[in-house]
Amino acid sequence: MQQEKILSTKVFYDIAVRQLERELSLINNRISWMLTFQGFLFATIALVANKNTEQAIRIVFRNVIPTIGIVVAFLALIGVHAAHLSIKSIKTRWKQNLDYLEYSQAFGTSTSSILGRIPSYGIPISIIIAWFLFFIGLINAG
Numbered sequence: 001m002q003q004e005k006i007l008s009t010k011v012f013y014d015i016a017v018r019q020l021e022r023e024l025s026l027i028n029n030r031i032s033w034m035l036t037f038q039g040f041l042f043a044t045i046a047l048v049a050n051k052n053t054e055q056a057i058r059i060v061f062r063n064v065i066p067t068i069g070i071v072v073a074f075l076a077l078i079g080v081h082a083a084h085l086s087i088k089s090i091k092t093r094w095k096q097n098l099d100y101l102e103y104s105q106a107f108g109t110s111t112s113s114i115l116g117r118i119p120s121y122g123i124p125i126s127i128i129i130a131w132f133l134f135f136i137g138l139i140n141a142g
Helices: 009-048 055-096 098-102 110-141
Strands: none
Touching: 009 055, 009 110, 055 110
16 A cells, blocks of 8 residues: 655645746747747748749748748647646645645736736737738738
């Protein structure tokens, strides 16, 4: 029979705070890398749009680059969502044990939490929309 190991209040608090910091850092890294990569893609589109670029290369790049941009933004969005699911799990576990109330809550209120998630979800979604609009504009331009 395996004996359950119960964490002390302080140990659980420290673990929860560390995990929350880790997940928030992952969100930051995913968004930062996505924006860096998207910047390179937009710069590539600008370079390829030059009239001196061979027509065949322009056609390939104007179809491939937006697709890559959409995929990368979507993958970042999945990563951000995974981190938020982990944060939600930590919050649920925290709220299950009232002993931890002697420490300040390691996360914000429901309202601040929702408002804080808007940019981490909104930035990749905005990039996806931008690429779709760009792609549709290219199709309509012929």
